[in-house]
Amino acid sequence: MKKTIAVLLVVLLSGCAQKSLYEWGSYSQDLLVYAKNPQASKDFADKLRKNIQRAERVDRVPPGMYAEMGYVMVEVGDDREAVMWFEKERAKWPESATLMSGLIRRLSAPLPTSTPVTP
Amino acid sequence: MKGKFLPIVAGLVLVTLAMAGCVSGPAPKDYTAFKQAAVRSLLVVPVINHSVDTKAADYFLTTLSVPLAERGYYVFPVNATKKLLEGDGLADPQLIHGTSTPRVAGLFGADAVLYVEVVEWRAVYAILSSHVVVHFVYTLKDGKGNKLLWQDEQTLNVQTSGGGSGNLLADAIVAAIQSAVDKLSGDYTRVATMANAAALLVDKQGIPYGPYSPSFSQNNSKFPSIGTGHVSNAKLAAVSYPVEGLESSAHVAEQAKAATPAEPAAEAKKK
Numbered sequence: 001m002k003k004t005i006a007v008l009l010v011v012l013l014s015g016c017a018q019k020s021l022y023e024w025g026s027y028s029q030d031l032l033v034y035a036k037n038p039q040a041s042k043d044f045a046d047k048l049r050k051n052i053q054r055a056e057r058v059d060r061v062p063p064g065m066y067a068e069m070g071y072v073m074v075e076v077g078d079d080r081e082a083v084m085w086f087e088k089e090r091a092k093w094p095e096s097a098t099l100m101s102g103l104i105r106r107l108s109a110p111l112p113t114s115t116p117v118t119p
Numbered sequence: 120m121k122g123k124f125l126p127i128v129a130g131l132v133l134v135t136l137a138m139a140g141c142v143s144g145p146a147p148k149d150y151t152a153f154k155q156a157a158v159r160s161l162l163v164v165p166v167i168n169h170s171v172d173t174k175a176a177d178y179f180l181t182t183l184s185v186p187l188a189e190r191g192y193y194v195f196p197v198n199a200t201k202k203l204l205e206g207d208g209l210a211d212p213q214l215i216h217g218t219s220t221p222r223v224a225g226l227f228g229a230d231a232v233l234y235v236e237v238v239e240w241r242a243v244y245a246i247l248s249s250h251v252v253v254h255f256v257y258t259l260k261d262g263k264g265n266k267l268l269w270q271d272e273q274t275l276n277v278q279t280s281g282g283g284s285g286n287l288l289a290d291a292i293v294a295a296i297q298s299a300v301d302k303l304s305g306d307y308t309r310v311a312t313m314a315n316a317a318a319l320l321v322d323k324q325g326i327p328y329g330p331y332s333p334s335f336s337q338n339n340s341k342f343p344s345i346g347t348g349h350v351s352n353a354k355l356a357a358v359s360y361p362v363e364g365l366e367s368s369a370h371v372a373e374q375a376k377a378a379t380p381a382e383p384a385a386e387a388k389k390k
Contacts, residue, residue, distance in 0.1 A: 021189055021331065028308070031181040031198055063188050064196035071199035095160035095193035098228025 022062035025051035031068075045072045063093050067100065079107045145352050147323035151344035153268045156261045159330050160193040162229035165201050165212040167358060169372030170240040174307060176212070179235055179255070182311040186319055187233070191332025195227055203227075216358040224262025231268060234258040234359035236368050239375045240310075242279070249279045251310050254375070256368060257318045258357045259326070267360050269326060270351030271318040279306045324352070 026047065034044040048069045055061040070085030083104050090100035163183050168176035180197055188194045207226060209215045215223065216234050224232050239254035252274070259269040319325045327342035328334045356365040 021191070021333075024185055028181050028185055031184075032177060032308075034198065035177045035181060062184075063193045064184060064199075068196040068198055071196065071202065075202075093193050095228070095230075096195070099195065 021060065023055040023058050023060040024062055025054045027051050027062070027065065041072055041075045045069070045076060048072060061092065063096075064089075066092065067096060070103070074103075074107070083107050145324065146347075146349055147343075147345060148269065148352070149345045149347045149349050150269075150327055150338070150342045151346055151348075152261075152266060152350060153259075153327060153342070154338070154344055156231060156263075156266070156268055158192065158230045158268070160195065160228070160230045161187055161259075162195045162200060162224060162227050162232045162262070163187065163197050164204065164215050164223065164232060164234060167212040167216055167234075167236040167368075168240075169369060170237050171376065172237075172240040172242070175237045175240040175253075178307040178311040179237060179314070182308060182315060183233070183235070186312075186315045187326075187329075189332075190319065190326060191329030191335060193329075193331070195229060200227070213358060220260040220265045220359070221263060229262050231262050232260050232359075234260070234357065236357055238355070238368050238372045239274075241375075241379060251277045251279055251306065253277065253310055253314055254371075255314055255318070256353055256355065256357050258353075258359045260359060267350055270353050270357065270360065271324065272351075272353035272355065273314060273317050275310075275314060275317060277310045277313055279310075 030044060030047040030051070034040060037043075048065070052061060052065055052069060055065065066085050066089035070082045070089065073079070073082035073085060086100045086104050086107075089096050090104075163180065166176040166179045180201075184194050184197055203226070204210065204215060204223075209218065209223070216236070220232050224230070234257070236256050236258075237253070238256060239252060241252045243250050243252060253276075254272075254274045256272045257270065258267065260266065261268050322341040323343075325342075327338040354365065355371045356362040356367050358368060361367070
């Protein structure tokens with residue numbers, strides 16, 4: 001307990017008690033719920049959408065949030081919307097470019113099977 | 120001639136280092152390698168869980184994004200990361216941690232990869248109070264060179280919820296029942312958050328501010344490149360960075376389990 005208090009004091013004293021950089025909403029809890037119930041993609045998508053709206057209102061969308069939304073769209077089968085979110089992530093975060101471009105390319109490429117390509 | 124002066128010089132250097140800030144607590148870490156790696160992005164991979172508590176790993180993974188991003192780094196989305204690794208044949212955290220870092224980092228274009236292992240996560244129920252003993256190790260490796268940039272090992276003893284009704288017997292029963300109930304999720308999150316803060320946010324021990332942080336310029340004073348090469352306080356060897364001569368995290372975990380008195384939770388061990 002003493003150590004915990006000491007750590008928290010150090011955290012506060014070291015100037016970390018500042019305004020947060022991003023608007024997270026219920027992101028962490030939503031990730032956890034989704035991790036425990038992976039079939040609930042639609043629920044996770046709905047919650048993410050709300051978190052994104054909330055963060056965009058104050059222009060403080062955290063890294064990875066658009067990309068997470070895009071990935072859930074892939075899981076529910078909406079490739080077109082997925083690409084839209086991946087492009088948003090790439091535009092905002094240059095560090096995501098390698099991954100986002102790779103995913104966008106994969107979604108846009110013609111499939112090797114007889115399944116029709118998403119226009 | 121050298122023989123006479125060298126011990127004096129060494130003594131002076133040691134005194135200077137002592138005054139420079141490692142007055143109490145562990146030796147400060149050296150951030151030379153970390154800064155040279157010019158880390159802008161962090162990939163957080165699935166957590167290895169050595170403990171009997173099967174939920175522990177999930178809680179760590181989902182609580183790591185926030186402090187790391189707030190620290191000023193680009194953090195890859197943890198859910199998408201996990202799924203993409205699975206798609207690439209890397210579903211087992213043990214396998215991920217054992218794979219070369221440049222291979223994993225290269226899949227995402229990440230500058231560095233953060234590996235977390237839960238060595239121990241054990242709830243202790245007592246009449247007057249309950250607490251959780253947690254032991255974990257965080258390892259950060261360079262995405263290009265496979266180098267160890269930073270590592271932190273922590274053992275915490277965290278008081279958990281249950282202010283109590285004042286009736287000792289009733290509280291004891293409630294505490295016993297609570298152990299089976301998901302109501303403890305608030306506790307899990309709190310413990311994971313505390314663990315993250317202890318590992319990541321302490322000057323000269325944690326991770327420096329990232330490029331997006333308004334405090335980035337404070338790195339020179341708070342996370343200096345002291346040149347000692349001391350980047351880890353760990354006494355065990357992590358899966359992602361095995362060190363000869365140190366006990367492995369798996370071994371330490373097994374010893375902790377063997378030392379714990381038999382509880383009903385011991386049945387959960389049989390995975």
